[in-house]
Amino acid sequence: xxxxxxxxxxxxxxxxxxxxxxxxxxxxMAFHIINLPHDRVKRLSDSIIHAKENxxxxxxxxxxxDADCCPICSNPKRNHGQIMVVxxxxxxxxxxxxxxxxxxxxxxxxxxxxxxxxxxxxxxxKELISRLEGDVDEVIIATNSSLEGETTAMxxxxxxxxxxxxxxxxxxxxxxxxxxxxxxxxxxxxALEGRTEL
Amino acid sequence: xxxxxxxxxxxxxxxxxxxxxxxxxxxxMAFHIINLPHDRVKRLSDSIIHAKENxxxxxxxxxxxDADCCPICSNPKRNHGQIMVVxxxxxxxxxxxxxxxxxxxxxxxxxxxxxxxxxxxxxxxKELISRLEGDVDEVIIATNSSLEGETTAMxxxxxxxxxxxxxxxxxxxxxxxxxxxxxxxxxxxxALEGRTEL
Numbered sequence: 001x002x003x004x005x006x007x008x009x010x011x012x013x014x015x016x017x018x019x020x021x022x023x024x025x026x027x028x029m030a031f032h033i034i035n036l037p038h039d040r041v042k043r044l045s046d047s048i049i050h051a052k053e054n055x056x057x058x059x060x061x062x063x064x065x066d067a068d069c070c071p072i073c074s075n076p077k078r079n080h081g082q083i084m085v086v087x088x089x090x091x092x093x094x095x096x097x098x099x100x101x102x103x104x105x106x107x108x109x110x111x112x113x114x115x116x117x118x119x120x121x122x123x124x125x126k127e128l129i130s131r132l133e134g135d136v137d138e139v140i141i142a143t144n145s146s147l148e149g150e151t152t153a154m155x156x157x158x159x160x161x162x163x164x165x166x167x168x169x170x171x172x173x174x175x176x177x178x179x180x181x182x183x184x185x186x187x188x189x190x191a192l193e194g195r196t197e198l
Numbered sequence: 199x200x201x202x203x204x205x206x207x208x209x210x211x212x213x214x215x216x217x218x219x220x221x222x223x224x225x226x227m228a229f230h231i232i233n234l235p236h237d238r239v240k241r242l243s244d245s246i247i248h249a250k251e252n253x254x255x256x257x258x259x260x261x262x263x264d265a266d267c268c269p270i271c272s273n274p275k276r277n278h279g280q281i282m283v284v285x286x287x288x289x290x291x292x293x294x295x296x297x298x299x300x301x302x303x304x305x306x307x308x309x310x311x312x313x314x315x316x317x318x319x320x321x322x323x324k325e326l327i328s329r330l331e332g333d334v335d336e337v338i339i340a341t342n343s344s345l346e347g348e349t350t351a352m353x354x355x356x357x358x359x360x361x362x363x364x365x366x367x368x369x370x371x372x373x374x375x376x377x378x379x380x381x382x383x384x385x386x387x388x389a390l391e392g393r394t395e396l
Contacts, residue, residue, distance in 0.1 A: 002263070005269075014242045029217060033216070036250070066206070098245065
């Protein structure tokens with residue numbers, strides 16, 4: 001037997017298909033939405049449509065934006081000779097939140113993952129290469145510290161280095177505030193290899 | 199500085215206002231939605247609008263349904279003399295999933311909470327009382343085992359008992375599979391008080 005009416009079930013199903021949302025959360029969200037005032041529900045529904053319709057890739061860095069060129073790439077105060085390569089717009093946002101990086105970005109929209117059939121042609125690598133024809137001093141690879149992220153970093157570094165451009169990789173190590181006894185061995189070894197003089 | 203473009207920020211904000219969704223999850227959901235195909239996005243947005251437009255209270259039990267009377271209340275095979283009182287449609291669904299309860303329900307849409315300014319007039323109590331004029335043998339109070347749920351249970355029981363209708367409360371105790379050492383004292387005492395003979 002159906003526990004909820006058709007429309008409510010459809011909503012629960014649609015919400016449950018979102019990442020990180022299980023059946024229970026979807027139910028909770030669905031009933032919350034049904035109990036919202038009509039204008040709030042309309043706003044939520046509209047925001048979904050608008051974000052989808054207006055979001056496209058920045059012609060420089062490929063992040064998602066509603067302008068032709070994103071606010072970072074069109075900012076003349078940023079150092080356009082320093083490009084940080086990230087996997088997705090959320091990683092870009094994470095570094096932007098630090099407020100200390102004044103270079104620009106390049107968003108790959110993924111990482112190379114032979115296991116999942118994602119090759120170099122499936123991420124925004126071509127766009128990165130064409131940007132390097134300009135005046136670029138350094139490419140900072142800030143892909144995740146996962147197998148896919150490392151593979152991608154290695155691939156990009158091999159691709160770019162011959163062109164004589166400096167390629168760096170963000171450091172792996174113990175997170176600030178991290179307790180050594182709870183850190184895995186690989187990270188501990190990375191932290192040791194990457195030690196700096198005081 | 200804005201980390202994301204206007205439309206994306208609005209979507210993140212709207213999603214972040216849903217229950218149990220923090221900033222990070224909202225970001226993750228937003229980018230997932232933007233990367234979905236257009237028809238999927240349309241379906242999600244439509245399902246929100248449809249569920250809101252078509253959901254209303256069942257004229258019998260006050261659960262949310264798209265018909266005049268919900269499938270449970272309109273099922274002649276259910277025992278209409280046994281009414282289980284729950285706080286919300288998700289609690290109804292929880293008992294329906296057991297597949298063993300064949301009575302009907304009454305959904306209060308909340309619980310009495312003087313702390314939050316929710317009095318007996320703010321939940322669907324009047325509708326319950328008017329149902330009792332019919333042929334009812336038992337009212338099973340299945341509100342949550344929280345302060346609000348207990349207060350509501352107490353209030354309903356005092357209201358109904360004088361009419362000579364049997365009022366029961368679902369048992370409090372150790373959850374099946376629960377480990378005694380991790381159960382709080384109040385629950386342990388409830389389990390002791392509610393012990394049954396073997």
